[in-house]
Amino acid sequence: MNWKKEWKSLPLIVAVFAASFYLPVGSSRFDTAVNESLHLVKWYAREHVLLCLIPAFFIAGAIGVFVSQASVMRYLGAKANKLLAYGVASVSGSILAVCSCTVLPLFAGIYRMGAGLGPASAFLYSGPAINVLAIFLTARVLSLEMGVARSVGAVVFSVLVGLLMHWIYRGEEAQRVEARMTLPDPPSTRALWKTVLHFASMIAILVFANWGRSSEPAGIWNAIYDLKWLLTSISALGLGAMLVIWFAAPWWKIAATALAVLALAVLFHDNPLIPFTAGFLGLSIITSRSGGELGDWFAQSWGFAKQILPLLMAGVLVAGLLLGRPGHEGLIPSAWISGLVGGNSLWANLFASVAGAFMYFATLTEIPILQGLVGSGMGKGPALALLLAGPALSLPSMLVLRSVMGPQKTVVFVAIVVIMATISGLIYGTLFG
Numbered sequence: 001m002n003w004k005k006e007w008k009s010l011p012l013i014v015a016v017f018a019a020s021f022y023l024p025v026g027s028s029r030f031d032t033a034v035n036e037s038l039h040l041v042k043w044y045a046r047e048h049v050l051l052c053l054i055p056a057f058f059i060a061g062a063i064g065v066f067v068s069q070a071s072v073m074r075y076l077g078a079k080a081n082k083l084l085a086y087g088v089a090s091v092s093g094s095i096l097a098v099c100s101c102t103v104l105p106l107f108a109g110i111y112r113m114g115a116g117l118g119p120a121s122a123f124l125y126s127g128p129a130i131n132v133l134a135i136f137l138t139a140r141v142l143s144l145e146m147g148v149a150r151s152v153g154a155v156v157f158s159v160l161v162g163l164l165m166h167w168i169y170r171g172e173e174a175q176r177v178e179a180r181m182t183l184p185d186p187p188s189t190r191a192l193w194k195t196v197l198h199f200a201s202m203i204a205i206l207v208f209a210n211w212g213r214s215s216e217p218a219g220i221w222n223a224i225y226d227l228k229w230l231l232t233s234i235s236a237l238g239l240g241a242m243l244v245i246w247f248a249a250p251w252w253k254i255a256a257t258a259l260a261v262l263a264l265a266v267l268f269h270d271n272p273l274i275p276f277t278a279g280f281l282g283l284s285i286i287t288s289r290s291g292g293e294l295g296d297w298f299a300q301s302w303g304f305a306k307q308i309l310p311l312l313m314a315g316v317l318v319a320g321l322l323l324g325r326p327g328h329e330g331l332i333p334s335a336w337i338s339g340l341v342g343g344n345s346l347w348a349n350l351f352a353s354v355a356g357a358f359m360y361f362a363t364l365t366e367i368p369i370l371q372g373l374v375g376s377g378m379g380k381g382p383a384l385a386l387l388l389a390g391p392a393l394s395l396p397s398m399l400v401l402r403s404v405m406g407p408q409k410t411v412v413f414v415a416i417v418v419i420m421a422t423i424s425g426l427i428y429g430t431l432f433g
Contacts, residue, residue: 029329029331029333030331032324032328032329032330033322033324033329033330033331034321036320036321036324036325036329037317037318037319037320037321037324038317039320039325039328040316040317040319040320040324040325040360041317041320043325044312044313044316045313046273048099048101048102049309050276050280051209051273051276052099052102052206052210053101053102053105053305053308053309053312054280054305055202055205055206055209055280056102056103056104056105056106056206057105057302057304057305057308058202058280058297058301059105059106059109059199059203059206060105060108060109060300060301060304061109061297061298061300061301061302061304062198062199062202062297062300063106063109063110063113064109064112064113064300065293065296065297065300066190066195066198066199066293066297067113067195069114072110072113072114072115073115075088076088076089076110076114076115076116076119076120076123077114077115077116077119078116078117078118078166078173078176079116080116080119085116085119086122086158086163088119089115089119089120089122089123089126089158089162090122090123090130090155090158090159092123092126092127099128099361099391100127100128100360100361100391100392100394100396100397101360101394101396101397101400102127102206103123103124103128104124104308104312104397104400104401105304106123106127107120107123107124107127107404108304108307108308109304111404111405116166117165117166117169117172117173117176117405117409118162118163118165118166118167119162120162121161121165121166121413122158122159122161122162123158124392124401124413125154125157125158125161125162125417126154128391128392129154129157129158129388129391130151130154130155130158131391134150134366134367134391135147135150135151135154137367138367138387141367141371142367142370142371142374142383145432146380146383146384146387149384149424149428149432150384150387150388153387153388153424154388157388157392157417157421157424160416160420161413161416161417161420165409165413165416168412169409194242194246197238197242198239198242198246201235201236201238201239201242202235202239204231204232204235204238205235205236208224208228208229208231208232208235209228209229209232209276211224211225211228212225213225229265232276233265236258236261236279240254240257240258243286243294247293247294248292248294249286249287249290249294250286253282253285253286254286256282257278257279257282257283257286260278260282261275261278261279261282262275264278284298287301307400307403307404308400308403311396311399311400311403312396312397312400313396314396314399315394315395315396315397315398315399316360316396319358319359319360319394319395319396320360322358323358323359323360337355337373338377338378339377341355341373341378341379341383341386342377342382343379344379344380344382344426344429346422346426348379348381348382349381349382349385349421349422349423349425349426349429350385350418350422351382352378352382352383352386352389352421352422352425353385353386353388353389353417353418353419353421353422353425354389354418355386356386356387356388356389356390356393356421357389357393357394357398357414357417357418358393358394358395358398359390359394359395360394360395361390361391361394366386366387366390370383370386373386379429380428380429381425381426381427381428381429381430382425382429383425384421384424384425384428384429385421385422385424385425386421386425388417388420388421388424388425389417389418389421392417393414393417393418398410398414401413
């Protein structure tokens with residue numbers, strides 16, 4: 001036996017034993033933090049995996065199968081017209097208005113299909129950050145000037161983040177473009193307008209299923225909220241019809257899935273999550289048992305799910321353990337955070353940016369959290385810094401980004417967002433603090 005080799009494992013064994021021996025089970029804060037982390041994972045699985053991530057996986061898989069590489073490179077490639085590329089990236093992200101985790105499969109899809117790192121990074125930031133309702137609520141709940149600052153900052157950030165990522169990795173991007181140019185593009189088998197309608201139906205399902213209620217008692221946002229499941233159903237029926245007519249999916253399988261979803265919607269009318277899940281389960285069964293494009297679509301979607309979902313769930317668990325849920329504390333007391341973000345110092349803005357980057361914010365939850373922090377003495381500058389860094393980043397999203405574009409690019413992307421948010425907070429706090 002090689003004792004020298006065996007002894008190398010001793011420090012790890014001792015560390016695991018010491019951690020187990022001194023495990024703070026029974027401590028009220030530790031037990032509460034563990035409980036909060038499990039609550040957060042449960043909530044995330046119910047509200048985001050089913051409603052957000054599964055549709056996003058199918059959209060990302062569809063990008064890899066139904067969108068030609070030439071089209072992606074024409075509009076989002078490193079050599080595409082910069083105004084067009086960054087305009088398309090920022091607008092596409094803002095239309096989706098998803099959280100930092102839901103945008104990841106879509107980012108991975110366009111990046112792997114040949115999108116330049118700059119436009120892809122702009123899309124990655126704009127999706128969670130440029131949310132029309134979130135900006136409106138920020139102006140109403142916090143202040144008009146904060147809402148305007150957030151909207152302007154988010155739009156400018158999406159472009160600057162993309163330009164900086166492109167400039168930093170310009171040499172690598174040039175090599176990537178040359179490699180992509182040597183790959184032949186498969187001939188188009190379907191008219192562009194059919195592909196556009198296919199994606200529009202899936203995006204409509206994602207958007208309407210996650211449509212939130214506004215704080216206003218009336219208005220178009222709440223009118224759409226009252227009809228969200230009807231609109232989701234219409235979008236799903238459109239998708240099913242397209243699969244039969246344009247993709248040769250067996251009509252009886254689509255019809256059987258639609259009837260099953262309808263029956264579940266009647267039986268569980270107070271829990272639309274059940275028929276919604278059944279619909280995607282049916283779509284998964286149909287596509288996984290099909291050949292050709294439909295089979296490839298499922299394979300691509302399943303590949304994204306295997307890569308992304310475990311890392312996201314692990315990240316949500318850790319985020320819940322450390323920071324808890326909105327209104328509930330984890331291992332790190334919220335009073336510590338409140339005490340460190342008062343005033344408008346460089347440290348306060350930097351801390352707010354970093355803390356926001358690691359926290360997980362579901363869509364719109366950053367506003368009530370920030371309202372509580374401002375009420376506890378948080379400065380205006382750090383508040384804006386958190387708004388610009390928080391929704392676009394999270395610990396779960398960082399873990400996934402590392403697997404998609406590597407650890408170095410992930411660190412650079414996070415650092416750019418944090419630094420820019422810190423500087424913006426300092427300027428805003430100086431002008432309006």
